[in-house]
Amino acid sequence: MAPTTDLLKAPKKDTPVFSPENVTVLFVLGGPGAGKGTQCANLVRDYGFTHLSAGDLLRAEQEREGSEFGEMIKEYIRDGKIVPMEVTVQLLENAMTAQVEKDKSGKGKFLIDGFPRKMDQAIKFEETVCPSKFVLFFDCTEEEMQKRLLERGKTSGRADDNAESIMKRFKTFVETSMPVVDYFEKQGRVTPEAVYKETRGKLEQRLGKEF
Numbered sequence: 001m002a003p004t005t006d007l008l009k010a011p012k013k014d015t016p017v018f019s020p021e022n023v024t025v026l027f028v029l030g031g032p033g034a035g036k037g038t039q040c041a042n043l044v045r046d047y048g049f050t051h052l053s054a055g056d057l058l059r060a061e062q063e064r065e066g067s068e069f070g071e072m073i074k075e076y077i078r079d080g081k082i083v084p085m086e087v088t089v090q091l092l093e094n095a096m097t098a099q100v101e102k103d104k105s106g107k108g109k110f111l112i113d114g115f116p117r118k119m120d121q122a123i124k125f126e127e128t129v130c131p132s133k134f135v136l137f138f139d140c141t142e143e144e145m146q147k148r149l150l151e152r153g154k155t156s157g158r159a160d161d162n163a164e165s166i167m168k169r170f171k172t173f174v175e176t177s178m179p180v181v182d183y184f185e186k187q188g189r190v191t192p193e194a195v196y197k198e199t200r201g202k203l204e205q206r207l208g209k210e211f
């Protein structure tokens, strides 16, 4: 994709923008409706993370007046497909930069929710933005996820919380996103999660109580 817009105007980099010394990044993965957003809200409350949901950032970009990606994002989301990574990586980088600049310490701790969902996103983000310390993976059955998403669809206003889009999202998750979880798993970077109490224990084991 040609970098012709403000969103994509950042120059190409060969070292990450943020150093993991200053910036803690945890990827939060799991199928649609696995509870990533809910768990992230708990972690924000207890540890002061900044929560960045890739899906939320894409929906905001879709709505942004003058965005040339609005229509494309809308179609990808409705079809449960993964939006071309340049867009999502740049949205995340912009949001992280804004937060780090706001926090005068130059530091930051981020939960990156629903990202990376495809191998190219994983590689690009870790090479150009910031390596992730580890990955929290929320496992959940499709049956349960479908039940939750259909329930959420009654009030979420989301164009993809309907039976047809949900099926497509599950397929994308299995075919495209699980390989990313497997990739991190092979590197010993995945922490599988069941309930929040466990999440806290394991997080503190990996990062220390005062991080």
Ligand code: C5P
Binding pocket: 032, 054, 055, 056, 058, 076, 077, 078, 079, 080, 081, 082, 083, 084, 088, 113, 114, 115, 116, 117, 121, 160, 169
């Ligand atoms: O995570 P969430 O369910 O909010 O994502 C909604 C949709 O946004 C996904 O189904 C996909 O179309 C898009 N998305 C993406 N890349 C990501 C995260 C979300 O393309 N990393």
Ligand code: MG
Binding pocket: 036, 037, 053, 055, 113, 114
């Ligand atoms: Mg979410």
